[in-house]
Amino acid sequence: MTQLYLASGSPRRKELLAQTGVMFERIAAPIDETPQAAEQPRDYVIRMAVEKAESGWQHLISMGLALKPVLASDTSVVLADEILGKPLDAADAAAMLRKLSGQTHEVLTSLALRDEHGVQTRLSVSRVTFAQLSDAQIATYVASGEPMDKAGAYGIQGLGGVFVAHLDGSFTGVMGLPLHDTAALLAEHGLGVLA
Numbered sequence: 001m002t003q004l005y006l007a008s009g010s011p012r013r014k015e016l017l018a019q020t021g022v023m024f025e026r027i028a029a030p031i032d033e034t035p036q037a038a039e040q041p042r043d044y045v046i047r048m049a050v051e052k053a054e055s056g057w058q059h060l061i062s063m064g065l066a067l068k069p070v071l072a073s074d075t076s077v078v079l080a081d082e083i084l085g086k087p088l089d090a091a092d093a094a095a096m097l098r099k100l101s102g103q104t105h106e107v108l109t110s111l112a113l114r115d116e117h118g119v120q121t122r123l124s125v126s127r128v129t130f131a132q133l134s135d136a137q138i139a140t141y142v143a144s145g146e147p148m149d150k151a152g153a154y155g156i157q158g159l160g161g162v163f164v165a166h167l168d169g170s171f172t173g174v175m176g177l178p179l180h181d182t183a184a185l186l187a188e189h190g191l192g193v194l195a
Contacts, residue, residue: 003191007056007072012157016177017071020192029055029072033085041078041108042123048074049112050119057114069115069189075176077152079105084152093142096153100163101133105152109173113185122185124178126169128156133163 004022006013007029017024029052035044052072060067077084079099087093104127111122146160147153154160156167156174170178186192 004068005056005070007052007070010176012175013177016172020183022186022192027056027059031055041076041083045074045076045108045110046121049110053112053114053119069113072112073177075109075151077105077107086149086151087153090142093147093153094138097138100130104129107174109178111185122181124170124173124181126173128164129166130163131165
């Protein structure tokens with residue numbers, strides 16, 4: 001029986017949420033992901049998760065579905081206050097990887113859980129240090145196709161993981177759904193393995 005809706009099309013978030021032991025279904029929650037003028041990265045990533053959760057909740061209402069909690073998440077890679085989103089093309093992916101090379105960046109992943117009482121949020125902040133990357137390494141990685149649907153143009157759980165020299169924070173948070181924070185948030189609603 002469905003206990004929760006996941007407002008995300010991400011296969012990584014689906015796999016991670018399954019680890020919490022909660023029974024869920026995925027629903028679409030399309031939103032405009034354009035940052036607002038002068039919006040700080042932390043404010044942006046929280047706003048995106050909240051808007052996705054609210055969009056999912058409105059979808060349940062409009063479709064006449066059972067009003068179970070809606071979980072949404074958003075991840076941003078941030079280098080020196082610049083949000084590095086999903087690359088537009090191969091050249092954009094290579095440019096992002098050159099920026100990240102030899103640098104420490106933040107990965108912000110926000111959670112929002114919407115139910116009949118309102119919205120609760122959590123923010124996971126991880127610091128990721130990349131090794132120095134050669135042009136050949138960047139070209140090979142971009143040619144693999146892996147960077148194309150990932151914030152910051154890399155996936156820590158895939159080939160991109162070899163670039164990570166140090167991680168201070170949540171591995172699953174960098175993937176897109178911080179498991180500890182997610183489980184704790186779900187437990188507050190009597191859901192999942194920690195409930």
